[in-house]
Amino acid sequence: xxxxxxxxxxxxxxxxxxxxxxxxxxxxxxxxxxxxxxxxxxxxxxxxxxxxxxxxxxxxxxxxxxxxxxxxxxxxxxxxxxxxxxxxxxxxxxxxxxxxxxxxxxxxxxxxxxxxxxxxxxxxxxxxxxxxxxxxxxxxxxxxxxxxxxxxxxxxxxxxxxxxxxxxxxxxxxxxxxxxxxxxxxxxxxxxxxxxxxxxxxxxxxxxxxxxxxxxxxxxxxxxxxxxxxxxxxxxxxxxxxxxxxxxxxxxxxxxxxxxxxxxxxxxxxxxxxxxxxxxxxxxxxxxxxxxxxxxxxxxxxxxxxxxxxxxxxxxxxxxxxxxxxxxxxxxxxxxxxxxxxxxxxxxxxxxxxxxxxxxxxxxxxxxxxxxxxxxxxxxxxxxxxxxxxxxxxxxxxxxxxxxxxxxxxxxxxxxxxxxxxxxxxxxxxxxxxxxxxxxxxxxxxxxxxxxxxxxxx
Numbered sequence: 001x002x003x004x005x006x007x008x009x010x011x012x013x014x015x016x017x018x019x020x021x022x023x024x025x026x027x028x029x030x031x032x033x034x035x036x037x038x039x040x041x042x043x044x045x046x047x048x049x050x051x052x053x054x055x056x057x058x059x060x061x062x063x064x065x066x067x068x069x070x071x072x073x074x075x076x077x078x079x080x081x082x083x084x085x086x087x088x089x090x091x092x093x094x095x096x097x098x099x100x101x102x103x104x105x106x107x108x109x110x111x112x113x114x115x116x117x118x119x120x121x122x123x124x125x126x127x128x129x130x131x132x133x134x135x136x137x138x139x140x141x142x143x144x145x146x147x148x149x150x151x152x153x154x155x156x157x158x159x160x161x162x163x164x165x166x167x168x169x170x171x172x173x174x175x176x177x178x179x180x181x182x183x184x185x186x187x188x189x190x191x192x193x194x195x196x197x198x199x200x201x202x203x204x205x206x207x208x209x210x211x212x213x214x215x216x217x218x219x220x221x222x223x224x225x226x227x228x229x230x231x232x233x234x235x236x237x238x239x240x241x242x243x244x245x246x247x248x249x250x251x252x253x254x255x256x257x258x259x260x261x262x263x264x265x266x267x268x269x270x271x272x273x274x275x276x277x278x279x280x281x282x283x284x285x286x287x288x289x290x291x292x293x294x295x296x297x298x299x300x301x302x303x304x305x306x307x308x309x310x311x312x313x314x315x316x317x318x319x320x321x322x323x324x325x326x327x328x329x330x331x332x333x334x335x336x337x338x339x340x341x342x343x344x345x346x347x348x349x350x351x352x353x354x355x356x357x358x359x360x361x362x363x364x365x366x367x368x369x370x371x372x373x374x375x376x377x378x379x380x381x382x383x384x385x386x387x388x389x390x391x392x393x394x395x396x397x398x399x400x401x402x403x404x405x406x407x408x409x410x411x412x413x414x415x416x417x418x419x420x421x422x423x424x425x426x427x428x429x430x431x432x433x434x435x436x437x438x439x440x441x442x443x444x445x446x447x448x449x450x451x452x453x454x455x456x457x458x
């Protein structure tokens with residue numbers, strides 16, 4: 001389980017040490033406002049109440065840890081096997097529901113009018129996290145502050161720094177620093193099909209450990225470190241053995257992300273500064289850029305962030321069928337988009353955040369429109385616009401609550417390209433030997449360039 005993690009920029013600490021004066025720190029919200037996390041708001045800051053017409057229910061504590069069966073390899077049975085489709089949205093009736101859809105979703109109906117559809121089910125507010133995370137969030141509400149122009153966090157504890165956000169950048173930090181378990185190991189499949197559906201599956205082995213979940217957590221671990229990450233390519237053979245290593249920092253302006261790639265063909269490790277912002281994503285065949293991974297990651301410094309407000313939106317939620325062992329990869333991957341008959345949509349409240357590229361900054365996406373689930377702070381939908389203002393790529397999260405461990409997450413991340421008809425779908429485990437392994441043990445020595453060489457040898 002993730003232990004407590006606080007971060008104060010080293011530059012700020014140095015100033016304090018030199019001056020000898022106490023620094024006044026203003027709480028993100030008042031204690032009175034933070035008290036709402038125990039009354040009208042959930043522990044993570046969502047509205048406890050349902051909506052006026054009853055289509056979004058009250059949050060009553062989320063899903064139980066024993067909500068359904070979990071097999072020996074970690075695959076989940078569907079907790080809601082008897083839920084029936086309430087209605088289906090197609091290109092023919094999408095206009096009727098457009099106030100509950102994003103521009104990107106509407107564009108997918110227009111791009112694939114014969115095959116793209118959304119099956120809508122009863123809304124179930126299943127999100128829950130461990131008690132110690134809820135307690136950390138309560139501390140964050142009154143203690144955590146932005147530093148370095150919004151690019152770092154001060155007095156941050158574990159996850160969700162701003163449960164009651166006052167700005168767009170605070171809301172996006174909740175996604176960046178959300179709870180994903182203290183550590184996870186997974187073998188996943190990624191598909192990047194051509195427009196006609198032809199595809200060569202890439203299989204990755206990912207290990208992901210937050211700094212405070214390390215077995216050697218202590219003074220040798222930087223307070224600025226958020227997590228370590230490795231991604232090993234297992235197949236196809238032309239890529240097998242290549243490995244990406246990332247040391248992900250909180251304040252990446254003060255201390256940029258450190259990345260390395262082991263190239264199995266050359267048998268050498270090299271630094272990889274391009275693994276950031278709009279640099280090419282590792283092993284993605286040009287279908288996404290580096291900060292598309294995990295829907296959005298990295299430093300938020302290239303955009304101006306505007307908190308538009310909240311709205312009700314139909315998003316993929318509680319998706320257990322598409323992650324079942326009974327479903328094969330060929331059942332999921334189709335030309336143009338994944339098999340929408342396997343996807344469950346529900347009506348939920350989301351935070352709407354608009355990101356516009358700052359003057360003088362560079363990125364292939366001039367604008368991004370985020371829709372972040374209020375219950376778990378995961379980005380659920382993101383519309384990406386090019387430099388001419390055209391809608392280009394649509395990201396959609398096929399989410400799933402890993403109820404046994406109280407960890408919200410994605411079953412599949414999708415990114416659709418309206419211009420060339422391709423897409424990326426990453427995170428599938430259906431045909432792998434095991435599902436996610438959560439809270440495994442790792443030390444900092446497992447995430448070094450030397451370890452990279454050893455793990456990547458063919």
